[in-house]
Amino acid sequence: MSTDHLQVKRGSRASFVATIIGLIVLAVLIAAPLWAGRADMRLMGELFLYLSLACLWNLMAGYAGLVSVGQQAYVGFGGYMLFALTIFAGVHPVVAVLGAGVLAALIAVPVAALVFRLRGAYFAIGTWVVAEVFRLSFAQVSSLGGGSGTSLPVSIVKSMTSGRQAREWLSYWLALGLAVAVIAAVFLFLRSRRGLALSAIRDNELAAASLGINIWRTKFVVYVVTAALTAMVGALIFLQKLRISPDAAFSVNDWTAFVIFIVVIGGIGSLEGPIIGTLVFFALRETLSDMGTIYLIALGLVAIIIMLKAPQGLWGIVRKRWDLQLFPLGYRVQQSATPDNHQQLHDK
Amino acid sequence: MPDTLLSTHQLCAFYGDFQALYDLDISVAAGEVVAIIGANGAGKTTLLRSIAGLCENESQQVQYRGMSIGAQRADQIAFNGIALVPEGRQLFPSLSVEENLIIGGQTKRHGPWNLQSVYQLFPILQERRQMPSTQLSGGQQQMVAIGRALMANPDLILFDEISLGLAPVIIKTIYEALPGIIGEGLSAMIVEQDISKALSVSSRFYCLQEGRSALAGDSQTVAREDISKAYFGVD
Amino acid sequence: MNWINAIVQGILLGGLYALFAAGLSLIFGVMRLVNIAHGDLIVLAAYLGLSTTIMLGVHPLLAMLVVIPLMALGGYVLQRGVLNHTLGDDLLPPLLVTFGLSVIIQNALLEGYTADPQKMSAGALETASLPLGDLSIGVLPLLTFAIAVLVIGGLHWMFYHTALGRAFRAVSDNQDIAQLMGLNRRHIFGLAMALSLAITAVAGILLGVRTNFDPSIGGARLIFGFEAVIIGGLGNLWGTLVGGVILGVAQTIGAQINPGWQLLAGHITFLFILAVRPRGLFPRMTG
Numbered sequence: 041m042s043t044d045h046l047q048v049k050r051g052s053r054a055s056f057v058a059t060i061i062g063l064i065v066l067a068v069l070i071a072a073p074l075w076a077g078r079a080d081m082r083l084m085g086e087l088f089l090y091l092s093l094a095c096l097w098n099l100m101a102g103y104a105g106l107v108s109v110g111q112q113a114y115v116g117f118g119g120y121m122l123f124a125l126t127i128f129a130g131v132h133p134v135v136a137v138l139g140a141g142v143l144a145a146l147i148a149v150p151v152a153a154l155v156f157r158l159r160g161a162y163f164a165i166g167t168w169v170v171a172e173v174f175r176l177s178f179a180q181v182s183s184l185g186g187g188s189g190t191s192l193p194v195s196i197v198k199s200m201t202s203g204r205q206a207r208e209w210l211s212y213w214l215a216l217g218l219a220v221a222v223i224a225a226v227f228l229f230l231r232s233r234r235g236l237a238l239s240a241i242r243d244n245e246l247a248a249a250s251l252g253i254n255i256w257r258t259k260f261v262v263y264v265v266t267a268a269l270t271a272m273v274g275a276l277i278f279l280q281k282l283r284i285s286p287d288a289a290f291s292v293n294d295w296t297a298f299v300i301f302i303v304v305i306g307g308i309g310s311l312e313g314p315i316i317g318t319l320v321f322f323a324l325r326e327t328l329s330d331m332g333t334i335y336l337i338a339l340g341l342v343a344i345i346i347m348l349k350a351p352q353g354l355w356g357i358v359r360k361r362w363d364l365q366l367f368p369l370g371y372r373v374q375q376s377a378t379p380d381n382h383q384q385l386h387d388k
Numbered sequence: 389m390p391d392t393l394l395s396t397h398q399l400c401a402f403y404g405d406f407q408a409l410y411d412l413d414i415s416v417a418a419g420e421v422v423a424i425i426g427a428n429g430a431g432k433t434t435l436l437r438s439i440a441g442l443c444e445n446e447s448q449q450v451q452y453r454g455m456s457i458g459a460q461r462a463d464q465i466a467f468n469g470i471a472l473v474p475e476g477r478q479l480f481p482s483l484s485v486e487e488n489l490i491i492g493g494q495t496k497r498h499g500p501w502n503l504q505s506v507y508q509l510f511p512i513l514q515e516r517r518q519m520p521s522t523q524l525s526g527g528q529q530q531m532v533a534i535g536r537a538l539m540a541n542p543d544l545i546l547f548d549e550i551s552l553g554l555a556p557v558i559i560k561t562i563y564e565a566l567p568g569i570i571g572e573g574l575s576a577m578i579v580e581q582d583i584s585k586a587l588s589v590s591s592r593f594y595c596l597q598e599g600r601s602a603l604a605g606d607s608q609t610v611a612r613e614d615i616s617k618a619y620f621g622v623d
Numbered sequence: 624m625n626w627i628n629a630i631v632q633g634i635l636l637g638g639l640y641a642l643f644a645a646g647l648s649l650i651f652g653v654m655r656l657v658n659i660a661h662g663d664l665i666v667l668a669a670y671l672g673l674s675t676t677i678m679l680g681v682h683p684l685l686a687m688l689v690v691i692p693l694m695a696l697g698g699y700v701l702q703r704g705v706l707n708h709t710l711g712d713d714l715l716p717p718l719l720v721t722f723g724l725s726v727i728i729q730n731a732l733l734e735g736y737t738a739d740p741q742k743m744s745a746g747a748l749e750t751a752s753l754p755l756g757d758l759s760i761g762v763l764p765l766l767t768f769a770i771a772v773l774v775i776g777g778l779h780w781m782f783y784h785t786a787l788g789r790a791f792r793a794v795s796d797n798q799d800i801a802q803l804m805g806l807n808r809r810h811i812f813g814l815a816m817a818l819s820l821a822i823t824a825v826a827g828i829l830l831g832v833r834t835n836f837d838p839s840i841g842g843a844r845l846i847f848g849f850e851a852v853i854i855g856g857l858g859n860l861w862g863t864l865v866g867g868v869i870l871g872v873a874q875t876i877g878a879q880i881n882p883g884w885q886l887l888a889g890h891i892t893f894l895f896i897l898a899v900r901p902r903g904l905f906p907r908m909t910g
Contacts, residue, residue: 107718109659154894157901158853160714161657165849166897169890172846176887187883292842297726304719333730340727347719348708442799466805478800482792491793495805540805 058366069216073209085212085280087322088219092273093295094302094314095219096266099226101300102309103238104262107160110167112296113151113174114144114267116289118274120178123284126196128183133200134214137275144271148264156260168292175290189285197282211280218276222269227311227367229265234258301343307353311367316355392451393418393575394439394470394544399449399458401431401438401599408434409599416544421576423586423607426596427619432579433475435596436546439577440472441465452544467495471542475549475579477533479521486517488532492539499541500572506535509565527558534562534569544575551582563589583615597621628758629879630872635760637871638768639833641864642826643848644855645775646819648863651852653791653815654710656717660725662845664820667728668694668827669836670736673743683743683832691824698820699813706816707809725841732838740835749832767829771864774822779860791815843886850893856903865904869896 072081093111100106121140125131131139151170158166179187201207229235237258274295278284288294298321306317321339328335350357395415401408409431416422424432437443439450441462450458457465471492479488489506507514510531516524521532530550537545551559566589570576580586587593587607595603595618603610603618643665650656658664668690675686705724709716751762782788793801794811802808830836830844847870855866870889877888896904 101715105714107715109722154898157897161659161718162849162853164659164718165657165846168842169846169850169893172843173887173890173894176883176890180883180887293726297722300719300722308715333734336730337727337734340723340730344705344720344723344727347716347723348705351713351716440803442802461807462799462802463805463807466803472803474800474803478797480793480796480800482796483789487789491789491801491804491806494790536804 055366066220070213072212072216078208081208081212082280083322083326085215087318088215089273089277089280090299090302090321091314091318092215092219092222093270093299094306094318095222095226095311096270096273097296097299098303098308098311098314099229100262100266102303102313103230103235104259106259106263107164108167109164109292109296109300110169110171111266111270111299112290112292112294113167113171114148114270115274115277115295116171116178116286117144117147117174118271119278119284119289120184121271122275122278123184123190123192127193133196133279134210137214137272137279140275141268141272145264145268148267151267152260152263156256156263171290171292175286178289179286185285187286189283189288191283192279211276214279215276218269218272222273223311223315225265225269230311234261238262301339303353304343305346305353307355307359309352310355310359312359313353313355316358317353320354391418392416393420394450394452396435396439396450397448399435399438399445401434401443401445403434407599409438412596412599412601414594414601414604416575416577418543419573419575420592421570421578421590423590423593424577424579424596425581425583425586425593425615425619426602428581429598430596431599432596433548434599436472436548436577436579439465440470440546442472466540467497469497469540469543470546471537471540471544472546473533473537473548473550475552477526477529479529479532479536481520481522483521484517485513485519485521485524485532488521489513489535489539492536493541495540497541501538501541503539506538509538509568510535525558527554527561530554530558530562534565538569542574544577545569547576547578547580549579549581551580551585559585583619595619625879626876629875631758631760632764633872633875634868635764635768635871636875637851637864637868638764638771639826639829639867640847640851640870641771641867642767642774642822642829643844644851644863644867645771645778645860646822646826647845647848648852648858648860649778649822650815650819652858653795654812656706656710657721658819659718659721659845660728660841661721661823661848662843663725663728663732663841664694664823665827665830665844666836666838666841667732668820668824669743669831670732670741671824672828672831673736673741676743683745683828684748686743687825687828690828691821694820694824694827695817698816698818698823701820702813702816703809707812710812725845729838729841736838738837738839740837741831742835743828743831745832763833767833770825770829771867774825775860775864778818778822782860787814847889850889853903854893854896856906858907859903859905862903862905862907 069084072084076084093115097108097111100108118140121143122133122136125136125139126133155163155166155170178184184190197207201210230238274289278289281288302317302321303314304317305320306315307313324335324339328338346353352359392415396412399409399412412431412435414422414424414435424435426432434443438445438458441457441460441464445458447456447459450456452468452470455468457468460468480491483491486503489503493502507517512528513531513535516528521529524532534547534550550562554562563585570589578586578590587610590607593605593607593610594601595615597618598621602621603614605614643662647658647661650658671690671693672683672686675681675689676683679686679689705720706717709720745763748763748766752759753762753765782791790801790806790811793804794806794808798808801811850870851863851866853866854869855862855864869892873892874885874889878885880888
């Protein structure tokens with residue numbers, strides 16, 4: 041086989057088309073207040089927040105090999121920091137969302153130093169212990185309502201925007217903006233040198249180490265950045281809910297189980313997976329949520345079957361069938377579209 | 389012509405995308421000792437692993453006593469009477485010397501080999517029977533590995549590089565013990581890098597080169613230069 | 624006096640935690656599997672015990688005779704039917720499959736038994752106590768601790784003195800070579816999970832006699848068991864008992880200081896030991 045007609049590309053026609061469609065969809069979503077009702081916007085806002093959580097969990101588990109079942113620690117921490125910063129320090133809620141991210145990054149540093157001592161599955165349970173410590177600790181803070189929780193004071197809610205509609209629009213846009221920022225951050229990170237190193241780690245930790253890639257530091261950075269962004273998502277979640285309690289803030293089911301199911305069903309280890317997974321998850325939830333526990337059992341079964349039979353998830357099936365990649369992450373070797381040029385070069 | 393005990397038919401083996409064996413046809417008769425020689429990476433170990441069931445193959449590619457065993461699991465093949473002495477000994481570190489031997493007899497096949505007869509063959513092992521296998525010298529570990537395979541009372545025993553990494557004096561001891569082992573009517577396949585050792589204990593040989601059989605013949609009469617050619621692939 | 628009482632109660636509570644941990648430790652040792660659904664299986668066993676006592680009208684401890692074989696059989700089937708297909712170099716499949724299983728068990732229990740807290744009645748055994756100086760020691764906690772010691776001693780003996788234990792160690796050392804010895808690792812793994820869930824059955828029933836339980840408490844039981852395993856050191860069964868005792872004592876002392884600090888004190892003790900002795904107090908193998 042001649043290699044003359046092969047060339048290495050990052051993008052593809054599909055990823056170009058996807059970019060165009062993505063931008064159109066984004067414009068339509070930004071304009072949602074023009075066409076969507078209150079309930080729809082609320083649902084979409086929630087969807088964006090779950091999408092962000094899914095992308096972040098996927099970055100950790102699918103790329104960095106850090107399988108955490110304790111990300112609710114940072115969702116809850118972010119929520120509580122939003123309440124603490126606005127109530128005690130009088131910070132504007134939007135600023136408090138950023139502040140929650142910074143504080144989460146700070147606390148994630150010693151936490152990482154501790155849980156990184158555990159390997160593999162034991163790391164997973166270790167993160168859960170940390171989440172429990174957070175939950176029990178916040179339940180001790182009586183000025184934030186202790187075990188029964190507290191509501192965001194009306195004065196703070198009112199200070200945010202003029203009127204309820206404006207506040208709902210703002211939370212919608214914040215959720216959308218954060219989701220876009222998270223996807224962009226994960227995408228750019230994975231394209232960077234560090235991100236490529238991550239893929240190398242995932243594929244073979246030993247080989248990556250022998251190539252001089254500092255595994256520990258890369259994983260550490262991923263953990264801390266993910267913690268910060270997860271806390272910002274958490275702050276937005278509880279800015280929507282306006283009420284927080286330890287059990288709701290640190291719920292393993294709401295903030296980790298669902299997120300894991302989303303990523304597994306959509307396709308772990310791909311950027312497209314969490315997006316597909318979130319859409320499927322919300323579609324199922326909206327149609328089957330009346331069934332309560334049965335719905336959850338079905339979700340668990342679907343996740344198990346996918347893990348056993350199609351570990352690359354729904355997106356993996358699509359990618360295999362049509363060789364698609366919407367986010368141009370890797371390098372692709374392709375047959376050149378214009379072999380004639382090469383032929384001429386060759387003739388010289 | 390004695391009965392064929394084991395034969396491979398166009399045996400192919402893969403590690404992922406890498407093909408290690410190509411259409412290999414070899415056979416071992418009942419009571420026969422066959423040597424497999426070849427350079428590093430020629431596919432010798434893969435051949436033994438395929439026969440023992442540690443590599444996946446198609447069912448009819450390995451025939452044993454009239455059965456197609458290519459697709460059987462290693463534990464099923466063990467019950468059928470094939471034992472492997474793996475490269476690098478690979479004893480169980482959590483088991484004592486005696487436990488390593490006992491677990492070799494897990495298949496409960498009948499025959500001449502049991503703890504007593506193995507200890508008779510390698511008396512040093514009886515002295516050290518309670519020790520963790522990791523505390524033995526390399527040569528003693530090799531004795532345990534051979535004893536462990538014998539405990540299964542196999543009909544066919546596969547030796548993979550039993551002299552690798554051992555001192556010459558130990559190799560001599562082990563090879564002196566071999567006739568006593570094989571003399572009991574056992575068939576054997578011996579993989580060795582040391583060609584003269586392998587030829588001296590075998591009646592026939594196959595020389596592998598890049599996963600194919602490059603030469604086969606009578607161990608005692610083969611010309612050295614033919615082997616060199618097949619071994620290094622020079623024409 | 625209260626302090627001594629707290630410590631004694633903590634030691635006895637540690638027996639229960641060691642029982643939570645023993646099954647977890649066993650399957651990690653044999654096949655490096657960490658079962659996220661372990662806590663929910665403990666709760667499942669408690670509910671099976673409850674149903675048995677109600678249907679047959681027997682004492683909860685007698686119900687073990689039904690629940691232990693049932694859980695063991697379920698463990699074997701679960702391992703051969705599902706979990707064996709997840710084992711390999713990749714750690715995600717077993718983790719996520721057992722996580723999915725955890726959610727399924729939890730919700731199935733909710734569906735079958737509702738979220739109302741339940742308890743098994745053990746009659747006079749619940750209130751019986753032995754005077755020891757100024758202390759009074761409950762017979763039930765004492766019995767739980769004795770059972771924990773027996774179970775761990777039995778496991779230890781099985782591991783080092785029986786053919787099954789030998790097979791467990793061989794498969795744990797090297798699956799391929801063990802297979803060459805005629806050991807079918809899928810079957811051995813099935814047996815390990817059966818044994819693990821048999822212990823889980825004992826733990827679940829003792830839990831259900833001791834306190835109220837509902838479908839949501841599995842996660843915390845998994846965490847207690849896990850903490851006991853890590854504190855004691857991986858692969859060391861007696862270490863696991865010590866780990867359970869340390870965790871139990873930390874919790875009861877925490878509760879003695881402030882009732883809200885019981886669980887927090889346990890977790891913080893665990894994190895502290897993780898910080899100063901990352902491999903636990905008496906490690907035998909690496910994670």
